[in-house]
Structures are given as structure tokens and as C-alpha cells.
Amino acid sequence: AQKITQTQPGMFVQEKEAVTLDCTYDTSDQSYGLFWYKQPSSGEMIFLIYQGSYDEQNATEGRYSLNFQKARKSANLVISASQLGDSAMYFCASGSTLGRLYFGRGTQLTVWP
């Protein structure tokens, strides 16, 4: 089994600033994937970024980057130049080849002008 821990129930950031959302994971699998999803109040779950356990480079997708520290079992999401539209719930998740996605409890991000 895998466990994802997100210790920040809520985060606040000013527009145009960078913000880091924390995520730690616990798994006994050798091969796994780490994901971040954004869920606005509308409910859709939007895929943001993926990091494979064997990837040596940190993943980046536009304003999103994943700070992957394998030894510390952390996969923090960094959002640069925050925008008002970034306000949403953010979920960290891990997945194994068996198909299950394990989600953290989420972090509610609020971007203020």
C-alpha cells in the first residue's frame, strides 16, 4: 500500500508570487509515479504534472514544477507566478502499476490580489 501526506490544509499566496505545496509519500514499491492534480470548485480533476520514480530530473510543466527528493520521499509542487485562477484544491497522488491512485487529503490554495 502507499500513503500520501499533505500537511497543509490551506495555503495563501499573493498574486504573482511563488508557492510550494508539500507532499510526502510512503511506499514499498520500487516503481511508482507521483502526480499532482488541481480541483477547482467546479469539481473537475485536472492533471498538472507527473514524476516517475526513476526520473532523475525534476518534472516541469509551464508554471508548475515538482521538487522530487527521493531519499526524503517528498514530491512538493511549486507554482511560480501565481494567478487568481490557481485558487483551487490541490491533491498529491501516487500510483503503482496495479492501477490504484492513492490521494493525499489535499491543500486548499487561495491566491489573493
Next chain:
Amino acid sequence: DTEVTQTPKHLVMGMTNKKSLKCEQHMGHRAMYWYKQKAKKPPELMFVYSYEKLSINESVPSRFSPECPNSSLLNLHLHALQPEDSALYLCASNLHGGTEAFFGQGTRLTVV
């Protein structure tokens, strides 16, 4: 195209009704999932289909019945639901387990 389409977007049903949720993807993904999400909680896995075969059932009550007619379609048949089954039901798909999963917009189900 990374689209997973779910219908309907909203559904209100009585406890004696039978209804179905539909999910469709045309990305060639071979794994499809149903998740249930209550307000302010993370999604909870219900079912996994891999290559059109049910591979995981997370001890879901039999009033929820999944079906995968082909590699692009996933249905969730609902019968005799309870008010506590009211939730957002999310469908997802990926190439195979461990790769990035794409979600549909969800069906907001209310059982009255």
C-alpha cells in the same frame, strides 16, 4: 486530446430508481476507473478495469454495478441507492497503471 467525457453532469434520483453513469475516452487508454468523492475529501477508488476486465473492486456495495462494454466506454449502473451515496462520481483513464490518469468532469449525484 486528453479528454474523458462523463454524462450526465448532474443527476437526481430516488432510492427506488435505476440510473446509469457513462464515461467515454478515445485516447487508447486500457485502464479505466470509477472514483467517489465526498465534499472536501479526496477521491476514493471504487473500481478498476484493465483491458476491459474488472481488476479491482474496492468492496463496493452491489447497488453499484460497473460495466465496460468496450475499450472506450465505462458505465456505472446504479440501483436502490441510499442518500449517503450522494457524491461526485469521477471517471478516469490512463494508458496503464502507474501512468498519468486523466479525469472526467464528474457526475454530481444526489439521492433523495
